[in-house]
Amino acid sequence: MEKKGILTVVSGFSGAGKGTVMKELLRRYPSRYALSISATTRKPREGETNGIEYFFLTTEEFEKMIAEDELLEYARYVEHCYGTPKAYVEKQLQAGKDVILEIEIQGALKIKEKFPDALLLFISPPSAAELKRRLVNRGTEEMHVIEARLKRAEEESCGIENYDYFVINDKLSDCVEEIHAIVGCERSRVSRNADLIYNIREELSGISKGE
């Protein structure tokens, strides 16, 4: 029997480097993971393609998906809406792939409600000063947006206790391997091996009875 994949939610402060980490995880282990593609109403940044980084939707299209219950979760973040299309995630999990959702904290908590055995990871730079430095160096946003992101980071930092793991993104490669190890170990959780444990118990019972 093919084991069902693990649903892993990855969050982190804007500027923590989540996108880069996820891209590298997928590059190293393409057959293990599937990255959920979010829908969003924000405009593509330079180099982003519809259906690759995001499904870029109009507000009307986004609202239609909500109305038809085609999103696992959705939320408003700064000025835009983000959501997780349901169909793709369920298909990949059934196929035994570990599905990564890169979503913000409100969405992560909604996923945990619907899927109590989802694994929640929070990625952070080693310090707040380093977070600010990365946001400034990215050079894609004006100062008032950066300040809004830092303010948001402060708010989000109060939700970290809802996550399972806190992963520092200092060196990219270390961070990628740490996440890979965490998801890998999750496969050995007692709660994910109920069938196997049941079978061994039944077999032991048979041996005791001299079957």
Add this chain to the structure above:
Amino acid sequence: MEKKGILTVVSGFSGAGKGTVMKELLRRYPSRYALSISATTRKPREGETNGIEYFFLTTEEFEKMIAEDELLEYARYVEHCYGTPKAYVEKQLQAGKDVILEIEIQGALKIKEKFPDALLLFISPPSAAELKRRLVNRGTEEMHVIEARLKRAEEESCGIENYDYFVINDKLSDCVEEIHAIVGCERSRVSRNADLIYNIREELSGISKGE
């Protein structure tokens, strides 16, 4: 600040190969782990040395340790008593070492009560038939003892749900690396990084206030 070590309890059916796995884990990562040495009233097997595999005690000596509260837990298993001397475990954890307790299921549950953040691993052979084969092949015990161990395994299998991880010992090397990975990932648990998370939150709050 040196981080406190992780207390890991390893249990498993008698014959699962716990001893061999632990010995190999310590051989590969001697600076990371400290193996707690249990006290027992059972007689040494051939090749076992007092103070290495166990502290071999008389029943009177064992009862004196109980009376003086020098054991973290103790239990009777088949005909003999086993217990975990307290002082060594606490000293190694303070020094930042991950301490492994190889104890049976009753003791594991007592440890979890006293140390709620202890990590509980259960090691099992791939099947009950394989467990029986290993016990018979060991050739150190009479058939009625093997039967008692299998009966005991059946009872113990009902307690696996109290553990965090279920690790299959099929190939020694894989099993050792899996345990090493599980304990390593545990260091990134949110619950074990409260100080770090607190510091980042405070720092973000300072940046928001323009400090």
